[in-house]
Amino acid sequence: MPRTYSRRAGSTPRRHAPAKPADATAAKTRKKKSDEKEELAANASEVVEDAEKKVDAEVTASASEKKDAPEKKEKPAEKEPKEKAKEKAKGKHAKEKSEKTEKIEHKTRVIAVVNHKGGVGKTTCTMDIGAGLRRYGKTVLFIDADPQGSLSLGLGIDTKGKNTLYELLKGKCRPEKAIMKTKSGVDIIAADIMLQAAEGELSNEPGRDYLLSEVVDKVKDKYDYILIDCPPALGMLTLNALVAATEALIVVKPEFYSIQGIKQLEETFNVVRKRLNKNLKVAGIVINMYDARRKQKNKEAIDAIQEMFDEHIFASSIRNTAAVAVSPSEHEDIFAYSAKEASDFDALVKEIIDMEGK
Numbered sequence: 001m002p003r004t005y006s007r008r009a010g011s012t013p014r015r016h017a018p019a020k021p022a023d024a025t026a027a028k029t030r031k032k033k034s035d036e037k038e039e040l041a042a043n044a045s046e047v048v049e050d051a052e053k054k055v056d057a058e059v060t061a062s063a064s065e066k067k068d069a070p071e072k073k074e075k076p077a078e079k080e081p082k083e084k085a086k087e088k089a090k091g092k093h094a095k096e097k098s099e100k101t102e103k104i105e106h107k108t109r110v111i112a113v114v115n116h117k118g119g120v121g122k123t124t125c126t127m128d129i130g131a132g133l134r135r136y137g138k139t140v141l142f143i144d145a146d147p148q149g150s151l152s153l154g155l156g157i158d159t160k161g162k163n164t165l166y167e168l169l170k171g172k173c174r175p176e177k178a179i180m181k182t183k184s185g186v187d188i189i190a191a192d193i194m195l196q197a198a199e200g201e202l203s204n205e206p207g208r209d210y211l212l213s214e215v216v217d218k219v220k221d222k223y224d225y226i227l228i229d230c231p232p233a234l235g236m237l238t239l240n241a242l243v244a245a246t247e248a249l250i251v252v253k254p255e256f257y258s259i260q261g262i263k264q265l266e267e268t269f270n271v272v273r274k275r276l277n278k279n280l281k282v283a284g285i286v287i288n289m290y291d292a293r294r295k296q297k298n299k300e301a302i303d304a305i306q307e308m309f310d311e312h313i314f315a316s317s318i319r320n321t322a323a324v325a326v327s328p329s330e331h332e333d334i335f336a337y338s339a340k341e342a343s344d345f346d347a348l349v350k351e352i353i354d355m356e357g358k
């Protein structure tokens, strides 16, 4: 489009020095030329200014266009990789999650069967829960952590000349050299009265509370479950078991004297969690030797336990039966001794398995 150029507003004509009379015509001509030049320069600068304004306007327009248009045009292109990245991340996360879940599923549950009160059925429960888990295809290791050696005796293990938990805690042999087989297919690290000596002999050992945990760490990959039968005391052996354990399982008899010590157990767990094993959980409380003829008394005791101890009580109680009492003397677990009498333990084992990964 043709443009009309005019003098810029506000531009003032230049003043020149007065010309000499002899050169008046020449001077007039020079002045005319100079005025023309000046006008051209002014017009030129106006053109430049206009052009600059135009460029500015275009840049601004293009910038604002870029603001809008690229969002319309480029966003999908940008979105795609973003979404792909998101999906990739999701996939990665899901994979990690499934790997984690698998890890939890394959994580060995190390269960310390405890109660410092004697004769409540810790050894009986250890033996029959282990056998039940084995029947459900789980790989199981028993650790007899009681110098009475009741679990080893009940399973018919002869410890004479064999490596036991004592040798392991003293560092005298490797764990695999102390693992023995039982009839039910459960492995065992046995114990006998020698274990009593370990408490005294290891009392000044640095890190003595971690000795069993070190043994467990070396063998746990081979097992789904490791069950530790604890002695009726809260000494070094029970502490070692609680440090090595992922869970504690409390066995109680539903009677007044049996439940009095439970508060002390809870305090022990708290100390262990604070100083030695922060991940220790309580799997739950097993009511053993439930007497169906004393329903009301049993119920009162169970209510009292629940009030005193804010932990899970397994729904499956173990009834007081002759079969459960006699089977160890035959070196048999309840499943092998009397399938008919094994229903309580079967139900309890199912509950324990149902907790896997939780």
Ligand SMILES: Nc1ncnc2c1ncn2[C@@H]1O[C@H](COP(=O)(O)OP(=O)(O)OP(=O)(O)O)[C@@H](O)[C@H]1O
Pocket (backbone or CB within 6 Å): 117, 118, 119, 120, 121, 122, 123, 124, 125, 146, 148, 150, 230, 231, 232, 288, 289, 290, 318, 319, 320, 321, 322, 324, 325, 326
């Ligand atoms: N459900 C049951 N029915 C009948 N008898 C049982 C039952 N549970 C355990 N007993 C018997 O009670 C006695 C004590 O059981 P067990 O040895 O398992 O207890 P414990 O808590 O391991 O004892 P300790 O504290 O001395 O190690 C044993 O004679 C055992 O056979």
Ligand SMILES: [Mg+2]
Pocket (backbone or CB within 6 Å): 122, 123, 124, 146, 150, 229, 230, 231
């Ligand atoms: Mg016992």
